[in-house]
Amino acid sequence: xxxxxxxxxxxxxxxxxxxxxxxxxxxxxxxxxxxxxxxxxxxxxxxxxxxxxxxxxxxxxxxxxxxxxxxxxxxxxxxxxxxxxxxxxxxxxxxxxxxxxxxxxxxxxxxxxxxxxxxxxxxxxxxxxxxxxxxxxxxxxxxxxxxxxxxxxxxxxxxxxxxxxxxxxxxxxxxxxxxxxxxxxxxxxxxxxxxxxxxxxxxxxxxxxxxxxxxxxxxxxxxxxxxxxxxxxxxxxxxxxxxxxxxxxxxxxxxxxxxxxxxxxxxxxxxxxxxxxxxxxxxxxxxxxxxxxxxxxxxxxxxxxxxxxxxxxxxxxxxxxxxxxxxxxxxxxxxxxxxxxxxxxxxxx
Numbered sequence: 001x002x003x004x005x006x007x008x009x010x011x012x013x014x015x016x017x018x019x020x021x022x023x024x025x026x027x028x029x030x031x032x033x034x035x036x037x038x039x040x041x042x043x044x045x046x047x048x049x050x051x052x053x054x055x056x057x058x059x060x061x062x063x064x065x066x067x068x069x070x071x072x073x074x075x076x077x078x079x080x081x082x083x084x085x086x087x088x089x090x091x092x093x094x095x096x097x098x099x100x101x102x103x104x105x106x107x108x109x110x111x112x113x114x115x116x117x118x119x120x121x122x123x124x125x126x127x128x129x130x131x132x133x134x135x136x137x138x139x140x141x142x143x144x145x146x147x148x149x150x151x152x153x154x155x156x157x158x159x160x161x162x163x164x165x166x167x168x169x170x171x172x173x174x175x176x177x178x179x180x181x182x183x184x185x186x187x188x189x190x191x192x193x194x195x196x197x198x199x200x201x202x203x204x205x206x207x208x209x210x211x212x213x214x215x216x217x218x219x220x221x222x223x224x225x226x227x228x229x230x231x232x233x234x235x236x237x238x239x240x241x242x243x244x245x246x247x248x249x250x251x252x253x254x255x256x257x258x259x260x261x262x263x264x265x266x267x268x269x270x271x272x273x274x275x276x277x278x279x280x281x282x283x284x285x286x287x288x289x290x291x292x293x294x295x296x297x298x299x300x301x302x303x304x305x306x307x308x309x310x311x312x313x314x315x316x317x318x319x320x321x322x323x324x325x326x327x328x329x330x331x332x333x334x335x336x337x338x339x340x341x342x343x344x345x346x347x348x349x
Contacts, residue, residue, distance in 0.1 A: 064196030091193035098189035112146030112222035122340030125153035130273030132159020224258030
């Protein structure tokens with residue numbers, strides 16, 4: 001397995017951090033010079049002749065990496081993901097929280113709409129859980145909606161997940177996902193190519209998306225409108241030679257526009273996890289024999305055996321808060337006891 005990268009305290013780290021600060025937004029130019037010259041100082045001098053980067057700025061970035069406990073993965077250095085070396089515009093320097101070794105494991109990206117339907121969230125969670133149970137790392141972008149559902153599904157199944165951010169590693173976007181980011185780093189990795197202190201800005205997300213696809217053997221789009229950033233990830237994947245798959249959706253639903261367009265253009269359909277695992281020549285992990293359910297989950301299954309219901313209806317019927325109920329529902333979906341239909345209503349299996 002690859003090592004854990006470059007310690008921020010290492011003397012060489014300063015040169016890489018300086019190059020990241022100056023050229024994170026111009027990776028093709030930086031990598032061209034790195035390949036020609038083999039040294040971050042010379043590459044920076046070639047691409048930014050006469051640049052005078054304040055030492056204090058380099059120190060601040062290094063201190064931020066150090067205080068976060070980050071590993072640094074410089075281009076072509078120890079621990080740098082081999083798959084990213086094959087794309088046209090590899091990141092100059094990756095900051096990583098967690099275990100950098102997971103970046104070299106078999107991986108699939110699950111991406112989709114922020115404003116996803118209940119059905120879309122359910123599909124993302126259950127698909128991620130099945131992939132994680134088969135030993136596949138689930139990669140996404142930590143955004144609301146499908147991204148978060150994919151991360152949660154992988155973690156709930158006891159697997160690893162990777163979150164790629166479009167801001168500095170010392171930030172979390174959205175801020176509401178700080179807890180999720182910590183849990184991802186504890187079981188996988190959170191990473192960014194941006195210098196510490198970089199805020200999330202519109203142009204950074206398409207750049208981030210090329211890393212999501214570049215790390216993976218396949219990209220799965222669950223729900224996406226016609227101009228969704230998820231389709232940018234799919235386009236990056238096609239350019240990188242990464243397989244694109246999509247979950248079919250109703251033709252009259254806006255968030256089906258993206259996946260259905262991809263399917264029309266030749267993407268492979270995803271009806272269950274086996275369609276994705278086939279990319280690796282794997283089969284879904286066999287489910288263990290059913291175990292007795294806790295009383296709170298048994299009550300949910302019994303209620304849904306009687307009649308389908310939305311989460312809100314179920315909460316009223318069982319006289320439980322929706323937020324509390326949601327935790328049990330995620331576990332039941334992953335365990336194959338409950339399914340969310342396309343209309344957002346839940347049924348027992």
